[in-house]
Structure formats: structure tokens, C-alpha cells
Amino acid sequence: MKKVKIYITLRESVLDPQGQAVKNSLHNMSYEDVQDVRIGKYIELEMKDSEDLTKRIEELCEKLLANTVIENYRYEIEEGVAQ
């Protein structure tokens, strides 16, 4: 079994109203040292190991998890997770 960590972020060119709202809240709470906030998704999968694991991860990211028109994704496969 492998643990897969997937990070989904909005593309640079896409506005992030949720991030803007968080930034405004932080400024209101006197954290003015925060210059920018971008909010994304973090997904942990537990997957059965297979030879084409990376291909399968990319497929399921593109088909379901990420909207590749406005989002980028990257992933890490964690080795050595106990069966």
C-alpha cells in the first residue's frame, strides 16, 4: 500500500477570492505581514501498489480531482507505508 499526497492549486492567472477573503481577515487581525494567500486542496490517498501507479494517479487527478483548466496538481508517493 502506498500513501499518495496530492496538492491542487489554482493556476497563477486565476483569481482566488477565498484566498483574498482570508488575507483580508488576517489583515483585520493585524497580521499585515501576510502579503498574499492562495488556497488549494490537499488530498491523501491510500492506493494499492501497481506498476502503473503514477499513470493511474495522473489519470484520476485529471478525471476527477483537479480541474486542469484552472488548477495545477502535483503529487508525491510516500514509500514504505505498512501493508
Added chain:
Amino acid sequence: MKKVKIYITLRESVLDPQGQAVKNSLHNMSYEDVQDVRIGKYIELEMKDSEDLTKRIEELCEKLLANTVIENYRYEIEEGVAQ
């Protein structure tokens, strides 16, 4: 300026209905090799550097970004981001 990456995840003991829904969708799409899905948040901050940066990050995570009753957070500070 530092880039701070914050990962917010549900505690192990807390049910994740969103993750369950994604898992069911993946199974319906014949990705049965996905055993478990947990969904969290990934937040990127750009912050002015300061001596008490880690203290400030922890403060703003606990006050605004994470609900520490049901969520855990961890963060990384990325060095060498251009001013």
C-alpha cells in the same frame, strides 16, 4: 519575503464525508485500488520575514486557518523566495 506552505488535515478520529464521497466516485470510475481518501486544505502564504515568523505562523493557523478541535496543521517555510 518567505513562502509558507500550510497543510491542514482532519484528525484521524474525525470522519471525512467529503473524502468518502470522492472514494465512492473513484470506485464507480473503476479505481478500486484506492483504499482511502482524506481531504484537507493546502494554503500558501507570502509573508514578510521576521524573527518570530514561526510563532506568527502558528498563531494565525490556530486563530484563523485551522480548527484545532478537529484538524491538525503542519507548515514548511520555503527559503530563498525573491524579495
